[in-house]
Amino acid sequence: MNAWLVRGLGMALIHVVFRALLGMAIAQWPLQGSTLRWLSLFIVIALAAIWGGIDGIRDRRQFPEPDDGADLLMLWLKAAVVGGFVAGAASWLLSLVPALELTQQGLFFEITAGAAFTILLIFVPAMVAVTVGRFLTSREQRKHGTAPQTPSHERHHEPVPVSEGYDSPTTQHAYSGAAMTVEESDADTTVFPAIDLGKREQ
Template sequence: MNAWVLRGLVLAAVHVVIRTLLGFAIAQWPLQGSFLRWGMFLLVVIAALAWGFVDGRSDREAHPDPDDGDDLTMLWLKAGLLGAVVAGAVAWVVGKLPHFDLGDQGIFFELTSGAAWTTLLIFVPAMIGIAIGWYVVGRRRRKAESASEPARDTVSLEK
């Protein structure tokens, strides 16, 4: 299975599970809807951010030169698109089941506007996570290199 397919399907599952839990939670506590929406939103963002961080860190450890690294941008863009379309389709099907309230959006909305939002919800945090992962490994490598260098003698120019 391609790496982007795995990421897309897992994050689609995360998105659908969180939307389903959000639907149940809002039905139970309707006055807490804003808080619940933000909390569930953060869970999806954290999942993509964490996986992006792991990808960025492992890529920079495997390829110290930034020009030799993997193309993580396209990998995550494809994962975001796949995850968005799958999550939209599955959420629409789940929303049609009795006792599941995921909103009254139609399939057209789920596969266009909803999918665009979900793509960004996966792609942008993953890119931020990748950048942080690259930075952490690069910083650790620079510290290790500076610690292994011998101390230089300084020459005073004063007479």
């Protein structure tokens, strides 16, 4: 089974269970309805954040380089969409049971506005936790020196063609020019007679 489908169905189950528990709790303590709603909302958000944080930590440990990590954004977006629609449809279906009061809205509301709200409750906390989990893991790796770093002496440099130094056209031209100079120095030269400065003054 795909990872996003597992997370989507898991979060849908969490939402349906807590909506059922919330309905039963409000029936028992009607004066505490507002507090119970906020408490259940906080628990659902916390569970999505914990699951997303675990994914972020696991991904950074498996792929220390940020560019090599998994696409958790699309994974949790698909999971949130599945969770939102499944939770909405399941809540409406279970509300037909007299003993359960999950919702008083119709099916159309649950798979549109209700599903959109559930998608946000799943996606936003999960992605925030993924980012935090990756950041904390990267900082821990840098602190303990386990993050991969490329040493300065292993960095890529362009190779220098030293093996062609004596065979390059420029070097051959320089050597041929030097040989021509030596040959010209061995040629016959004109010897001028010495000038007697003493006789010239007389």
